[in-house]
Amino acid sequence: MIIVIDGINQHKFNHVLDDMYKLRARVFGDRLGWDVNIQDGREKDQFDDLHPAHVVSINDEGDVVGCMRLLQTTGPHMLADVFSSIMDGEPPIRSSQVWEATRFCVDTKKLGRGRGKNSVSYVTSEVMIGSFEYAQEAGVLDAIAVIDPVMNRVLQRSGNAPCDYVGSAKPMGKVVAMAALMDCSDERISAIREYADIDHDVFLTDEQALERFETGRIAFQQDATTANLDHQPLTELEKYFVEQMHSATTKTEVEAVLRLIEALSDRFTPEQKTALLKTPRAFAHEA
């Protein structure tokens, strides 16, 4: 589900924003190798200080699994100030009815393949629907998005093909960046909804989003206290299992890890074993 965080409600969502900056660091810094500034494991730039709107996808456990950043093209924005080479030296588009979308990403580690609710494809569509509907309600008619060719293909495949491009694609660090135009129309929104099979309202109210995040945190804390009773640092073997559990993407893989823990149970105290079996999530956070 989607929560829009802007300068007005951001004080309630500092923890969500923090998780979002961490996700962006993992995606743009580690995975895509963009030339971005990462500090303390968080990717943040000067545009984040200008009170943009962040369209954030939060899963049932309260984790940030996708996001996108929106700015007005009337004010400072990336195509005008950072990605200006894409515009081939031309002045950027400036209109109160065109927004700029940047820093779109999803958590490929937490999300799986396929088309289900916890898939990359579903969350991609959810963030897109959230952004376009939010823009549409604001009287905005088009969005200009800075994307890479991979994202471009994802959009074309998911009922959300850009209607045109502005300027020309330019290398940025290890990747190529391009500026895509997308109309914020009913047609586009229904095409994405149809592709992703999403027909419900995707937005959470501030209260619902906070509740969701709190529930996730309480569950996590309970896990952590019952799980790590001895409060000892994790052993190498425990860490190994945690990593395995973390990288497991299917149910079969999870079960395989659990079987392995069972098989090696003589290496643990009974408490450690129950903890590992019961709450992989609690440990995963410590590794």
Added chain:
Amino acid sequence: MKLIDLAAIDHEEKSAYDIINSVCDELGFDYASYATTHPVKGDVQGYANYPDEWKIHYGSQGFHKVDPTLYQSALSIAPVDWGRFNHDDKFNAVFRDAHDFGITDRGLTVPIRGPYGECGLLSVTKDCSDTEWKKLKKHVMGDLQLAAVQAHDTVMQSGLLAKALYLPALSSREKEILQWTAEGKSQQDIGDILCISHRTVEVHMRSGREKLGALTTPQAIGRAIGLGLIYPG
């Protein structure tokens, strides 16, 4: 920090005031106002067509220093429905008084950010039912965005320095499309000529119109010719 009614001191340049009046007349709002904070002095300056008694009361109470429809709305990129402030003590303080002057707390503010990081705010109010408000918002939001950017640019361009900084920087695409329009071509024609979609033509056209501060395409063509950016068709 002062509250400055630009309409009271600025007799030649009334067009921002005209814009807020036409927002009320044409889009069906009770009252409208435009405000921006002076980047150096921090004064709140702008135009409002509220009753004079309310403007005086607002200033004398120093509401412009606390009013969240100004300070909070500047933190959003999207129009802010004042419903978002109904738990805000400062909002309630301002609008409890407003009520005595016959002004409703049902309104919204459209923030416009300018290229130098400054922010202009167009606010409108209408005393009506929930359903009517919802319907009205959906219907006029695009027009409000346009009115907001026009009001902001008009005020920003009224200073000489700003005028120099604000000379419209049209891209070659925007100029090309304006030139073909001056030649009498339709959007569809231009799309075909330039091998781009008519939607893209529309996006560049809109951007060009706004940069020229024009309400309509003919006005934009006139201004572009006047500025020597394109040739008469």
